[in-house]
Amino acid sequence: MKLKVGIVGSHGVGKSTLAAELSKLTNTPLIIEIARNHNVNTKDRREYFHIQKNILNDQLAAEWAHESTGYISDRTTIDNLAYFKAGAKYTPDEYSDYEQKAKFYRFEYSHIFYLPIEFGLEDDGFRFVDVDYQKQIDVILMDILSTVTANVHTITGTHNERVEQAMKILKEELHATLRYEKDECSDKKSTSKSYTRLSQGQSRLHSTPGMR
Helix, strand or coil: CCCEEEEECCCCCCHHHHHHHHHHHHCCCEECCHHHHCCCCCCCHHHHHHHHHHHHHHHHHHHHHCCCCCEEEECCHHHHHHHHHHHCCCCHHHHHHHHHHHHHHHHHCCEEEECCCCCCCCCCCCCCCCHHHHHHHHHHHHHHHCCCCCCEEECCCCHHHHHHHHHHHHHHHHHHHHHHHHHHHHHHHHHHHHHHHHHHHHHHHHHCCCCC
16 A cells, blocks of 8 residues: 555644654655745735646646655645635636646545644744634635545644554554455455366366266
8 A cells, every 4th residue: 555645734733744754654755845845925816826826736746756656745735725715816717727626636645634723833934924824724724624535634632642643544554455455365366276176177077088
């Protein structure tokens, strides 16, 4: 089973810290926050529209690049949609196109870990520091996630508690997958042996004198 873990949450909730730790513990490539490569602090909402389109495309490109290895992603297409909805200026058709693209690729994630707001918002020189905006993004994310049928888990607590919860989920599902694959392999071997015995019996039947 390839892990394709997307970590969802508003800015300043600890996504990057959890993503880095899970990447290390599972030996899975880390996709760093794509938005940090773009100027998201523009006041021009139409310019922000184009920036968020580029961020979504870059997010998808990064995920596709790790298709064969799996990944732990700091943010997802769902986060992209939330920030697009909150800050960009768009027409109804433009929003619909962005939403369909962002939601369609949610099915690629083997796990989605949602982090609620639990810590104070810190200024790291990049993220937005408006607490009300942080809450607004969180509300939008929860609304989007309510429509998602993928493997969504809410992860809470201290950093160590979050890591423990996430790893427990990943280990349990990985073990379940391995058991299924082992059982499936056993079934195939059993079927193969039965077919071999049947073929041998038919061969002996046809080679016995008088038996036609």
